[in-house]
Amino acid sequence: MLYLLRKASKLILLIIIVIGLTLLVGRLLELRSFPDLELWHTYTPKEMSIAELDQANWRDFIQAETQVFEAVRTEVTDKLPAHAQTPFNRYYTKGSIYPASFKTDWNRSYVLEPNGKPKGAVVLLHGLTDSPYSMRNIAQRYAAHGFAAVVIRLPGHGTVPAGLTNVGWEDWMAATRLAVREAKRLAPADLPLHLVGYSNGGALAVKYATDALENPALARPDRLILLSPMIGVTRFARFAGVAGWPAVLPAFAKATWLSVVPEFNPFKYNSFPVNGARQSYRLTEALQAQIAELATNGKLNDIAPITTFQSLLDFTVSTPAIVSALYAHLPENGSELMLFDANRSINFNPLLRPSTEMALSEMLPSTPKQYQISVVGNDASEKNSLNTVLRTFAPGATTASQRQLDIQYPADIFSLSHIAVPFPMDDPLYGVNPRKDEYFGIQLGTLAPRGERGALMVSMDFITRMSANPFYPLMLERIETDIHNPKPPKGKASERRAPAVAPKLDPKEFLRLTEPQAADQI
Incomplete structure (x- = not known):
């Protein structure tokens, strides 16, 4: 028996070694194409340390x-070889x-102050590999409504991609704390954050x-607004660090x-x-564990209302994780999850993955929830209609109200994307109609x-991925609702919301109306 166990152990070890070598060879072959x-x-510019960020003011x-950007100018821009001196x-x-x-370098941190005394303050945090540019449209809208808007460049961003090779999510958190301190300086006392x-x-x-729920030294926000939030990531991110192992050898620096x-x-x-993916995984793991712990000990009951779009x-973050790892733990405090459905007026079934068919039904409430769920999608009461409606499940409800929208789903777009949500269709960089x-x-x-295919230096994803949001006006309308009610009172959402007056839909009818159907079935 012992002999068989030893033999099985050796076989398992051999299989692991073979799999490891296969993955290594595959990775090395991939690097040859880079x-x-x-x-x-x-070149990696030197950013402020966590300790320095926690001691610094704006x-x-x-x-x-400024010193970081000057260093990039000296070490990268001024040393560009001839082959890299291209218009794009x-x-x-x-x-x-x-x-x-440009008139404004939107890679840098900035503050937008309103005319007159601030009515509140908002801190806006951009995404991974991104820059403060992605937050400027919403920041400008907040400023127009009397808020001081603080948009910080998170460490490692806005300069050179190598800046992300040695940064940690803890650095980003330290920068977030600094931005909040500046926001409270601009709009102190009891003004909303x-x-x-x-x-x-x-x-x-x-x-x-x-963190603010556990640390009284941190100013507590009154509202959170999330756009394509990274609450969970793909399984690949968990093992992304393995892809970088060959880089310990100088010959494989591309790893x-x-x-x-x-x-x-x-x-x-x-x-x-690789480190970008690794830090995203580390951050989501820490966040999910903290949310679960706070929910267990009851401290999450004091969290601010969260509105998510x-x-x-x-393809970048896990949509189901937003529900399972965040919203499922929230108290009934006025939080809302707004989903932008795929364009179901066009029969893309032969091209879409089977999982797309089930994505919506898996997100809809089968039992009453503590938060509101809204779904933007086609008006299925009309055959192959590009007209859209907003269907809403109020907290505690299992039937939906419906509101007709004055927005059509563009006929050539089968869905939004992760990167599309923050940008209007007329955005000068990402807009379809800039x-x-x-x-x-x-x-x-x-x-x-x-x-x-194969002729371009970039993946077609860079070009074909939807980069703007046709429902941006609706999203902005919803955000402005929060701006006009910046500091919600304590208590249940049901005590603060106006009663729904739109017609009700049975959940089964809701699913039927949102499922793609062949033309002869409509």
């Missing part, structure tokens, strides 16, 4: 940030997308709010990266390091090239 690393992949941070390289001073050549977070910034916003791509976006990195289809008052050297939302 282009050579450039200066922006190898002026200190801006001074340090964001680090080429004479290029059309060089950020410093909001946090707005996009993707990775959404996780940071929730983490700050949960530090999951993708090496030309940097043609002035306000977002295209290349993505999420594409039903999201407005003309600003131009950043490229209009990424309008690119629609056709040709032979």
Whole structure:
């Protein structure tokens, strides 16, 4: 018997070794397809440490940030080799997308102050590989309504992709705390404090709010608004660090990266390091554990209302995790989850994955919930209609009310995406119909090239992925509702909400109306 156990153990060990070697060889072959690393992949600017961030004020941070950008100019921009001096390289001073050549370099931190005394303050946190540019539309709207808006550049972002190779999520949290301190300085006393977070910034916003429940020294936010929040990530992120193991050998320095791509976006990195995925996983693990613990001991009952806007289809973060790891634990405090459904007026069934069919039904409440769920989708009462409706399950309800929207689902768009949610359709960089008052050297939302596969240096995902939100006006309307009620009173949501007056839909009828159907079945 002992002999058989030893033999089985050796066999299992051999299988593990073979699998490991196979994965290693596959990874090394993948690295051969990567282009050579450039200066922006190898130079890492020195950011403030966690201790420095926790001791700094806003002026200190801006001074340090200026030094970081000056260092990038010296070590990268001024040393560009001839082959990298191309019009669509964001680090080429004479290029059309060089950020410093624009009236405002939206890679940098900024504060928008309202006319007159602030009515409140809001901290806006951008996503991973992103920059403060992605938060400017919402920041401007808050400022227009009398809020002081603080938009901080999170460490490792806005400069060079290599900045993300040695940063930790704890650095981002320290920067978040600094931004909140500045927000409270601008709007002190009992004025309302909001946090707005996009993707990775959404996780940071929730983490700050949960930290504030345990640390009385932290100012508690009165509302949280999340856009495509990174509450959970794919299983791949858990093991992303393994992909970087070959980088311990100098010959395999490219293993530090999951993708090496030309940097043609002035306000977002295209290349993505292994450490970025690793930190996103570490952050979500810490956040989920903290939420579960606070829910168990009852402290989560004091968390601020959370309003979330999420594409039903999201390849970057886990949409179900938003419910299972966050909303399922929330008290009845006025929180809402708004989902943007796929475009079901067009029969994409042969092209869409089977999981897409079930995605919506899995998110809808089969039992009463403590929060409100809203779904934006096609008006299925009309055959192949591009008209849309907003269907809403109020807290505690299992039937939906319905509101007709004055927005059509674009016929050539089958869904939103993770990156589309924060941007209006007329955004000058990401919009499908960019407005003309600003131009950043490229209009990424309008690119629609056709040709032979394998010819482009970038994945087609960079070009075909939806980058703007046709339902942005509705989202903004909902955000403004929170702005006008910036500091909700304590108590149950049912005590603070106006009664629904829209017609009710049975849940089964709701699902029937939102399921894609063949033309002869409609």
